Amino acid sequence: MILVVGLGNPGPQYSATRHNIGFELIDSLSEAISVTGYTDRGIYLTATGRFRGTELTLVKPLTYMNRSGSAVKKALVYSNASPENCLICYDDINLPVGTIRLRPRGSAGGHNGIADIIGTLGTDHFPRLRIGIGNDFGRGRQSEYVLSPFTPDQQRIMDETLPTATEAVLTFIHEGVESSMNRYN
Numbered sequence: 001m002i003l004v005v006g007l008g009n010p011g012p013q014y015s016a017t018r019h020n021i022g023f024e025l026i027d028s029l030s031e032a033i034s035v036t037g038y039t040d041r042g043i044y045l046t047a048t049g050r051f052r053g054t055e056l057t058l059v060k061p062l063t064y065m066n067r068s069g070s071a072v073k074k075a076l077v078y079s080n081a082s083p084e085n086c087l088i089c090y091d092d093i094n095l096p097v098g099t100i101r102l103r104p105r106g107s108a109g110g111h112n113g114i115a116d117i118i119g120t121l122g123t124d125h126f127p128r129l130r131i132g133i134g135n136d137f138g139r140g141r142q143s144e145y146v147l148s149p150f151t152p153d154q155q156r157i158m159d160e161t162l163p164t165a166t167e168a169v170l171t172f173i174h175e176g177v178e179s180s181m182n183r184y185n
Contacts, residue, residue: 001081002173004029005059007068007090007113009147018133019065019146021158022089025131026058028166041078044071052174057081066112069120076121083126087172088117089165091146095132098157100165102129102172102181127177131165 006022014020035049035058045060057079061071076086090113095101105125108115118124134154137145150158168184
């Protein structure tokens with residue numbers, strides 16, 4: 001069992017924001033493997049599917065970004081999966097817009113959602129796919145930036161990035177993190 005978790009914030013007011021690129025990636029994966037019908041498990045939405053014989057669960061936490069850990073932990077327990085088989089997908093201001101990076105583990109890198117997951121799970125040994133959203137904001141304006149939509153130029157870049165990130169996740173599922181890193185980093 002492989003879990004793919006896209007981080008974001010629930011609610012229509014956040015749907016087109018930079019911080020919700022993880023949710024958008026889950027939507028893209030759902031379409032790519034024809035998954036429909038999400039189930040509400042209280043603190044996360046989930047759907048299951050198969051890709052090349054591998055069963056996977058797609059997860060969207062409903063706990064808001066900075067409290068993602070409890071939803072990820074609950075999804076892992078429910079699915080009887082280990083953190084090493086749980087790919088976390090999220091936005092990263094430390095990468096240029098449209099850049100993707102996969103890693104098998106690592107620190108939070110200043111991302112509050114990842115910090116909460118590490119703290120809740122007690123480990124940083126879980127793979128992650130970071131999607132660059134850039135950092136074109138003034139001092140003290142990070143929250144405003146991540147909770148705002150992409151500019152038209154950035155959106156064009158992201159429209160090209162999401163299919164590539166989807167392919168990277170599918171490669172991760174079928175071939176593992178190392179192969180996916182070598183191909184998409």
